[in-house]
Amino acid sequence: MDIxxxxxxxxxxxxxxxxxxxxxxxxxxxxxxxxxxxPEPPPHEPTEDSANFAEQPKLMSAALVKAAKQFDVLVAxxxxxxxxxEEQLKRIAELQAENDAVGQELQKQLxxxxxxxxxxxxxxxxxxxxxxxLKKAD
Numbered sequence: 001m002d003i004x005x006x007x008x009x010x011x012x013x014x015x016x017x018x019x020x021x022x023x024x025x026x027x028x029x030x031x032x033x034x035x036x037x038x039p040e041p042p043p044h045e046p047t048e049d050s051a052n053f054a055e056q057p058k059l060m061s062a063a064l065v066k067a068a069k070q071f072d073v074l075v076a077x078x079x080x081x082x083x084x085x086e087e088q089l090k091r092i093a094e095l096q097a098e099n100d101a102v103g104q105e106l107q108k109q110l111x112x113x114x115x116x117x118x119x120x121x122x123x124x125x126x127x128x129x130x131x132x133x134l135k136k137a138d
Contacts, residue, residue, distance in 0.1 A: 021060040
């Protein structure tokens with residue numbers, strides 16, 4: 001797998017871990033009184049999943065940190081650019097010109113294919129008409 005795909009996969013992993021962490025904390029954290037103006041929150045009924053709530057944040061934060069460090073390792077493995085920003089802009093311009101040339105060639109091929117398709121459709125129509133005329137003569 002190339003480095004960019006690995007980076008994308010790692011970002012997805014970090015997002016999933018963050019999503020699960022926030023959801024678990026939201027689900028299992030005991031209610032807290034926000035202000036003296038609010039009534040006392042209802043008592044928290046521990047569930048089987050929330051029984052080890054004290055340990056969950058540590059485990060989840062460790063998983064997030066590990067995933068972030070792995071992402072940093074992947075970023076560090078990216079190849080360095082040669083020549084700085086000017087060289088990159090020059091390379092981008094070259095690639096854009098190449099892309100335009102290939103796009104024009106593809107457009108020409110598409111037009112030729114459409115022309116050929118019209119010819120085939122016309123021939124098919126003529127053949128179908130001839131077949132119909134032969135059946136009527138019988």
